[in-house]
Every structure is written in structure tokens, then in C-alpha cells.
Amino acid sequence: MPSSAIKIRNKPAATASISAVAERAGVSIATVSRVLNGTKAVNADTRERVESAVAELGYRANALARSLMRGETRLLLVLVPDFANPYFAEIVKGVESVTRANGYGLVIADASQTLSRDSAALDSLYNRLADGVISLARFADLKPLLQEIPDLPWVACSEFVEDSDVPSVSIDHRQAAIDAVQYLLNRGHKRIALLSASEDYRWARQRHEGYEYALQRAGIAVEPQLVRVARGTDYIHGMEAAGTLLAMEHPPTAVFAVADTLAIGAIKAFRRVGRRVPEDVAVLGFDDIPVAQVFEPALTTIAQPVRELGAAAAELLLKRLAGGAAESRTLDHALIVRQSA
Amino acid sequence: MPSSAIKIRNKPAATASISAVAERAGVSIATVSRVLNGTKAVNADTRERVESAVAELGYRANALARSLMRGETRLLLVLVPDFANPYFAEIVKGVESVTRANGYGLVIADASQTLSRDSAALDSLYNRLADGVISLARFADLKPLLQEIPDLPWVACSEFVEDSDVPSVSIDHRQAAIDAVQYLLNRGHKRIALLSASEDYRWARQRHEGYEYALQRAGIAVEPQLVRVARGTDYIHGMEAAGTLLAMEHPPTAVFAVADTLAIGAIKAFRRVGRRVPEDVAVLGFDDIPVAQVFEPALTTIAQPVRELGAAAAELLLKRLAGGAAESRTLDHALIVRQSA
DNA sequence: TTGTAAGCGTTATCAT
DNA sequence: ATGATAACGCTTACAA
Numbered sequence: 001m002p003s004s005a006i007k008i009r010n011k012p013a014a015t016a017s018i019s020a021v022a023e024r025a026g027v028s029i030a031t032v033s034r035v036l037n038g039t040k041a042v043n044a045d046t047r048e049r050v051e052s053a054v055a056e057l058g059y060r061a062n063a064l065a066r067s068l069m070r071g072e073t074r075l076l077l078v079l080v081p082d083f084a085n086p087y088f089a090e091i092v093k094g095v096e097s098v099t100r101a102n103g104y105g106l107v108i109a110d111a112s113q114t115l116s117r118d119s120a121a122l123d124s125l126y127n128r129l130a131d132g133v134i135s136l137a138r139f140a141d142l143k144p145l146l147q148e149i150p151d152l153p154w155v156a157c158s159e160f161v162e163d164s165d166v167p168s169v170s171i172d173h174r175q176a177a178i179d180a181v182q183y184l185l186n187r188g189h190k191r192i193a194l195l196s197a198s199e200d201y202r203w204a205r206q207r208h209e210g211y212e213y214a215l216q217r218a219g220i221a222v223e224p225q226l227v228r229v230a231r232g233t234d235y236i237h238g239m240e241a242a243g244t245l246l247a248m249e250h251p252p253t254a255v256f257a258v259a260d261t262l263a264i265g266a267i268k269a270f271r272r273v274g275r276r277v278p279e280d281v282a283v284l285g286f287d288d289i290p291v292a293q294v295f296e297p298a299l300t301t302i303a304q305p306v307r308e309l310g311a312a313a314a315e316l317l318l319k320r321l322a323g324g325a326a327e328s329r330t331l332d333h334a335l336i337v338r339q340s341a
Numbered sequence: 342m343p344s345s346a347i348k349i350r351n352k353p354a355a356t357a358s359i360s361a362v363a364e365r366a367g368v369s370i371a372t373v374s375r376v377l378n379g380t381k382a383v384n385a386d387t388r389e390r391v392e393s394a395v396a397e398l399g400y401r402a403n404a405l406a407r408s409l410m411r412g413e414t415r416l417l418l419v420l421v422p423d424f425a426n427p428y429f430a431e432i433v434k435g436v437e438s439v440t441r442a443n444g445y446g447l448v449i450a451d452a453s454q455t456l457s458r459d460s461a462a463l464d465s466l467y468n469r470l471a472d473g474v475i476s477l478a479r480f481a482d483l484k485p486l487l488q489e490i491p492d493l494p495w496v497a498c499s500e501f502v503e504d505s506d507v508p509s510v511s512i513d514h515r516q517a518a519i520d521a522v523q524y525l526l527n528r529g530h531k532r533i534a535l536l537s538a539s540e541d542y543r544w545a546r547q548r549h550e551g552y553e554y555a556l557q558r559a560g561i562a563v564e565p566q567l568v569r570v571a572r573g574t575d576y577i578h579g580m581e582a583a584g585t586l587l588a589m590e591h592p593p594t595a596v597f598a599v600a601d602t603l604a605i606g607a608i609k610a611f612r613r614v615g616r617r618v619p620e621d622v623a624v625l626g627f628d629d630i631p632v633a634q635v636f637e638p639a640l641t642t643i644a645q646p647v648r649e650l651g652a653a654a655a656e657l658l659l660k661r662l663a664g665g666a667a668e669s670r671t672l673d674h675a676l677i678v679r680q681s682a
Numbered sequence: 683t684t685g686t687a688a689g690c691g692t693t694a695t696c697a698t
Numbered sequence: 699a700t701g702a703t704a705a706c707g708c709t710t711a712c713a714a
Binding site: 370371407 | 706
Binding site: 015060061062063064065067068073074075083084086089090092093096100105106107108109110121123124125126127128129151234235239264265268271290291293294295296 | 356401402403404405406408409414415416424425426427430431433434437441446447448449450451462464465466467468469470492575576580605606609612631632634635636637
């Protein structure tokens with residue numbers, strides 16, 4: 001016995017292939033394939049022989065070879081712009097609940113800017129590895145991405161692709177923003193600021209539009225100084241962007257943030273300069289992320305049916321893969337009134 | 342299962358194959374392969390012909406076939422127990438930063454309980470699809486998982502596998518807990534409660550051990566009533582578990598929570614019954630998640646080098662794939678003092 | 683330098 | 699019911 005007592009590699013032969021199983025069971029590889037897939041009738045005793053050979057060898061079919069033959073991988077590619085965002089995480093869970101039930105696996109890939117820029121990367125990594133794509137990627141990244149994986153069924157979730165036949169699942173971001181601002185108007189606010197995010201996200205632009213529409217509908221002029229665009233969607237970006245808001249000559253009495261993280265950042269910034277929320281400034285968020293209800297003041301916000309969004313996107317894609325025509329869907333949002341506004 | 346109505350297995354030249362390129366360029370497929378991979382010298386003009394044929398046809402090599410031949414996929418499987426947890430998300434980012442630089446792609450899979458239970462699922466979905474595995478899965482799920490993908494190099498991150506040669510990357514959870522509790526002791530606290538999580542997570546157990554050790558070392562007896570185990574790691578679970586803590590006859594003056602989410606939940610629960618943090622009860626968390634510094638009071642907590650954890654795990658695995666011996670690593674943690682304790 | 687051909691591990695189409 | 703055998707799209711000796 002060598003002293004290197006470690007190396008517990010019980011698998012001496014690398015991997016058993018189908019031919020090894022066939023040999024051991026004394027049948028042809030075709031028969032093995034049949035019992036594995038239950039594709040055709042096989043005698044009870046031969047089936048048993050094959051099955052025990054499989055067990056003894058610890059055989060597992062090579063997914064690569066199988067997919068190559070079948071022309072399908074039963075894998076779906078999910079493009080996520082930011083793992084750290086719980087919003088996307090929830091959507092993925094929704095996606096997974098339906099794909100798993102249908103025997104599909106998920107390949108989740110980071111569709112961050114770096115990847116989107118270097119178009120070849122995505123292709124060389126995942127080309128032909130998935131049967132379809134569900135994308136949560138930024139609007140701005142979507143088109144280049146789409147070119148990279150052209151001949152695959154796509155479904156966009158939360159975002160959408162203009163001038164294309166890519167179906168999408170989303171809430172009506174514009175209408176949701178209108179509802180949010182209208183709520184603030186109803187509470188008597190006249191000077192309402194917008195804390196927006198990069199409009200590389202289509203939803204940011206749409207919420208922005210809703211904000212302006214609601215204001216104009218109420219006969220209130222949109223003041224450019226009241227619109228701040230955060231450099232990202234983290235708490236810190238909300239703090240930054242909201243920082244100077246209250247230093248204005250005529251500060252806003254309410255703020256509509258296009259994301260809860262930005263809203264919380266803003267609240268934090270306001271507190272630092274001694275303002276209270278909602279007494280001095282009302283703050284309304286978007287997304288209803290988990291902290292929203294635990295933060296103090298608890299966030300008044302727009303909730304998206306995140307899980308359902310993901311599930312619907314998956315259903316759409318599966319339907320499309322099955323040859324059916326998939327139509328875009330719009331799901332309902334809801335205004336959740338808590339304490340911050 | 343599909344309702345066998347229609348089997349549209351039409352592959353009407355959906356994608357150009359290597360032979361199409363060869364034909365168009367007037368060369369053999371071998372030559373095409375060579376210019377694609379730069380594996381051997383090719384005449385300048387033939388190379389050009391091939392390249393333009395590739396461009397015209399929009400040809401992209403089929404990753405499946407290529408991997409089947411090469412015996413490697415250049416894909417790494419990352420097992421994540423919970424997408425919604427930003428802690429794991431950050432680790433994945435760390436992993437990605439190094440894998441991307443080395444030309445490896447990531448297949449991120451949900452290693453939730455459901456998947457771990459049904460062992461066949463993991464195998465049938467991802468078998469042979471990855472060259473190696475980085476697992477963030479729960480300790481309790483790890484072993485069954487490991488059996489499913491036996492002949493693949495594994496690296497555990499944050500968790501580890503006892504009695505195996507699976508290398509791991511982690512901080513010293515036990516020592517971190519000792520540091521945390523010692524800090525509270527130094528501040529004069531004698532009655533310190535533990536808010537723990539399911540010990541399906543090995544780190545939960547280790548932090549628990551550290552808690553007990555630090556107390557005993559200080560000559561303080563461990564009181565079972567002061568130890569509460571939350572049913573999960575969400576905010577709500579922290580609220581639940583901490584709820585009755587202050588209703589005790591001799592309530593604790595400080596709480597050490599094994600996760601920031603639990604800590605925040607606890608603070609929320611304490612506030613509900615009119616207690617102030619840190620004046621009435623000090624609360625110390627773990628992980629330093631993004632909200633920790635924005636929440637009020639800002640969380641005193643133990644920070645893990647999350648990004649580095651992921652990067653180190655990836656480096657370990659890559660090294661192992663390259664044939665080298667990979668050794669487990671322990672990274673440093675840090676106590677971050679803010680306001681809650 | 684280039685082409686021929688033998689696999690890689692499956693599934694699918696024939697016969698038998 | 700079972701067995702040859704031809705794909706699937708690629709890489710890589712081995713020839714030419």
C-alpha cells in the first residue's frame with residue numbers, strides 16, 4: 001500500500017459506455033438503447049440483464065452524444081444581467097418550477113455587459129448547448145445577444161425587443177409608473193421627483209414615460225431637475241443620485257424610485273441630512289424586494305408577480321419548442337401601500 | 342410527455358455544418374477544422390477561402406460534437422443552494438471572473454433540496470456536460486450529490502465534505518464566531534443569545550460551536566434557552582425565531598445571529614415590542630450583505646471575502662483540471678463594527 | 683499543405 | 699424482439 005492513502009477514485013475505468021453495457025449483458029448496443037429509453041418492446045429477461053449490467057457498471061448515458069443524435073439538449077439558456085439582484089433570482093425560480101416539471105434543465109449564464117460586448121464569447125461557450133433562450137438581459141444588450149444565437153427560439157422576460165418577433169412576458173411598466181405617481185398625486189403631492197436607472201433597461205425608460213405622462217395628465221409640468229438617473233441599481237447609487245435632491249431651492253415632497261434599492265438608498269440619504277420619511281418626503285419604490293417590508297419605514301412600492309413572470313416565460317418557450325405559436329403576455333402589477341409614502 | 346400529435350423533427354439545413362463550409366470553400370472538412378482551430382499550418386489563400394465561407398454561411402461550430410470529440414466541454418457546473426441569497430450570487434461572480442479569463446463557461450444549477458432528493462435528476466440533466474463542479478450546496482445535500490457525479494473533479498466552497506478528498510475553500514467559521522462573541526463579551530455582555538440556522542449547513546454548526554466555545558472560555562455556561570434555530574434564512578425566519586427571546590424571564594442583552602438576514606429580522610421583532618437596538622439589545626450579524634450598511638441601525642457583522650472565496654474555488658478547480666494537486670484553503674474573515682452592536 | 687478515414691457515444695433505420 | 703449499421707458534427711492520426 002502506497003502511503004498516499006487519499007485518492008478515493010473508486011472508478012478505475014473512466015466511464016462505461018453503452019458498448020460496455022452491451023457486451024456485459026450479451027446484447028447489442030441497440031437493445032441497450034431501447035431498454036434505456038423504453039422506446040420499443042424488449043423481452044423481460046433481456047431487459048433485466050441489461051438493467052443489471054447498467055447497475056454493475058454504474059453506467060450513465062453520455063448527454064453530449066445523446067443530444068448530438070437527438071438534435072435537442074433539453075436544456076434552456078437563461079440570460080441574467082445581474083446575479084446579485086434578488087428580482088432576477090425570483091424570476092429564475094419561477095422559470096425553474098415549470099422547466100423542471102417538463103424535464104428541462106437550466107443553464108444560467110451571466111449576461112453582464114462584458115459578455116454582451118464580446119459577442120463571440122457567448123457563442124463559443126453555449127452554442128448549440130441549449131434548445132432555447134429565456135433572456136432577462138438589458139434591452140441594450142439584447143440585440144447583439146440575439147445576433148449571436150440567431151437560430152434559437154427566444155423569449156424575453158421583463159424586457160422586450162423592438163421590431164422583432166421575440167415574444168415577451170412582462171408587466172406594463174408604464175402603467176405601473178402611472179399608478180405609482182397617481183397615488184402620490186392623490187396624496188396631495190405636487191412636486192414629485194423621479195429617481196431613475198440607466199435606460200439601457202427598457203423598463204427604466206417605460207417607467208420614466210409613465211412618470212411624465214401621469215404628471216402631464218394632472219397638469220403638472222415635468223421639471224428636468226427633478227429627474228435623477230442613478231449610475232446603477234445598488235443602494236449606494238440611490239444614495240448618490242438622491243443626495244442633492246433636497247438641497248434644491250424648491251425640493252420635492254415626494255420621490256418615485258424605479259427600484260426599491262434606489263428608494264432605500266434615497267431614504268438613507270435623506271435621513272443623513274435630517275429629513276424624515278414619509279413626514280418630510282414621501283418615497284415610493286418598485287419591485288417589492290424582500291427587504292422592502294422589513295426596512296423602516298416599510299416601503300410603499302409596486303409589486304411585480306415575479307415568480308409568475310418567470311413561469312410564464314418558461315411556458316411560452318416550451319410551447320414554442322413544441323411547435324406552437326407563442327404570444328406575448330402582460331401580467332398584473334399591484335401597488336402595495338406601507339409606510340414610506 | 343408530449344402529446345405525440347406531431348413530431349416536427351425537421352432539420353432543414355437549420356445550421357450550417359462543417360461539411361457545408363468545406364464544400365463552399367472547395368476543401369475537405371479536415372482543412373476547415375484546421376483553420377478553425379489553428380491547429381496546423383494552412384496556406385494563406387485556402388485559409389482565406391475557408392474564412393469567407395464561414396462568414397457567408399454564418400457557420401458556428403457545434404459545441405456538442407466538438408466536446409464529444411475532445412472529451413472536454415470547457416464548462417464548469419456550479420451548484421447553488423439558493424439563488425435568492427446575495428451571498429451566493431457574489432461567490433458566483435468571483436468564480437466567473439477567473440473562469441472567464443481561462444476560457445471556461447459556467448453552467449449554474451439550482452441545488453435546492455428538490456434536486457438533491459431526486460438524485461437522478463441532476464445526473465440526467467448535466468451528466469458529462471461539465472468538466473468539473475464547484476459546489477456551494479448544503480453540507481447535508483453534498484454527499485448524495487457527490488455520488489451522482491462521481492467521476493468529476495469537485496471543489497466545495499464555504500462548505501466541505503468530511504471523510505473525502507474533496508478540496509474546499511472557506512473561511513474559518515468557528516473562529517469567526519468566536520471573534521464575534523468575544524467582541525460582545527468585551528463590550529460587557531454576559532447573556533448572549535444565538536440565533537442559528539439549520540445545521541444542514543455545515544457553517545451553521547461551526548458557528549454554533551464557536552459560540553459555545555467562546556462562552557465557555559469566558560467561564561459562562563451555555564443556556565439552551567438562549568439558542569434559537571430559525572426555520573430558514575429569510576428575514577421572516579429571523580423575526581419568528583427572535584420573537585420570544587425578549588419575553589424570557591432573564592432576557593439576553595445581546596444576540597449573535599449567524600446571518601445578516603436573521604439579524605435584521607431579529608431587530609425588526611425587537612422593535613415591535615418596543616426595544617431599541619443597540620441600547621436595549623445588541624445584535625451582531627454575519628455575512629455583511631449589501632443592506633447591512635444601509636439598514637438602520639447599520640449592522641455590526643462578520644464579513645467574508647465572498648468574491649475571493651469564489652475566485653479561489655475556481656482557481657483550485659482549474660488547477661486540478663490541469664492535473665495539479667489542489668489543496669484546501671482558508672481565507673480571512675473580518676469583524677466590521679457599525680452600530681447594531 | 684491537404685485529403686481520407688477512423689472514431690467520440692449515442693439514437694434510428696433497416697433488416698432479420 | 700433483436701442486431702447490424704448508418705448517421706449526428708466534429709477532431710485527428712495517417713496518407714498522399
